[in-house]
Amino acid sequence: MTTAHDWADTDQLVALPPTAWIDEAITSARFGTVAHLVTNRFDSYARVLHPARRTVHGVPVEYFRWADVARVTGAIAHARMQWDAIADIDEESPLAFWNEGPSSTNLIPNHVVAEIAARLGDDECYFAVWEGNSSLQGVNRDLPKATIDQHRFHIMVGTAADATRHFHGLRPNLWWARDRSWIVASNIDLVSTYVGGTADAIDRLLHAPVIEACEVSANDDVTITSDTVNWSEGPPRHC
Numbered sequence: 001m002t003t004a005h006d007w008a009d010t011d012q013l014v015a016l017p018p019t020a021w022i023d024e025a026i027t028s029a030r031f032g033t034v035a036h037l038v039t040n041r042f043d044s045y046a047r048v049l050h051p052a053r054r055t056v057h058g059v060p061v062e063y064f065r066w067a068d069v070a071r072v073t074g075a076i077a078h079a080r081m082q083w084d085a086i087a088d089i090d091e092e093s094p095l096a097f098w099n100e101g102p103s104s105t106n107l108i109p110n111h112v113v114a115e116i117a118a119r120l121g122d123d124e125c126y127f128a129v130w131e132g133n134s135s136l137q138g139v140n141r142d143l144p145k146a147t148i149d150q151h152r153f154h155i156m157v158g159t160a161a162d163a164t165r166h167f168h169g170l171r172p173n174l175w176w177a178r179d180r181s182w183i184v185a186s187n188i189d190l191v192s193t194y195v196g197g198t199a200d201a202i203d204r205l206l207h208a209p210v211i212e213a214c215e216v217s218a219n220d221d222v223t224i225t226s227d228t229v230n231w232s233e234g235p236p237r238h239c
Helices: 021-026 066-073 111-118 160-164 199-207
Strands: 044-049 052-056 059-064 126-131 146-148 153-161 174-177 182-185 192-197 214-217
Touching: 044 199, 059 066, 059 111, 111 160, 111 182, 111 192, 111 199, 126 160, 146 199, 160 174, 192 199, 199 214
Parallel strands: none
Antiparallel strands: 044 192, 044 214, 052 059, 126 153, 126 174, 146 153, 174 182, 182 192
């Protein structure tokens, strides 16, 4: 549902900001790494884990940290843990206090996005929404798009607080400060958001009580095979 708070088609930028610095850094990075999402140009990096949920009639009523889930399942919580590796338990089990796992980009809880934005500051920034989603089929295709890593994006502008806005029901996949001091990526295939920025900015994220964040490096793997602690022999065939 579109609200007055959301971006309209007329909010798309016609004069696009420079994005070559992002594109060049991402395309030169190894696929499946933090750098391939948010470049290798920053001092520090963080991974923000989207929380698991307990829902009633499809409505979230409570959120849970991955570390709490790992404590129940006997898994080891660490910066590169993967949800399927730590939540290897039937969600109908009496031990499972959640009934839905973490969500990807468009269903990230609003409080998580708002907290990331608040910790990064009130900088003017740009927001990129991937054009390939079917929700955008009716959007004017003639407007200019930014090309990043061979994908085209609709671009909007605002302050960090605008990260909670949607464009045709979609959250930004990528957003960054105009002064290039930080960048945030929520990939449609992942259940974590990655942030690159100054050491101070990342430290603020790591100490934010509202979200669950871990320090990572630009070369860390983000794929399902990265959890070599809980899956010492790799993920099971069904994953």
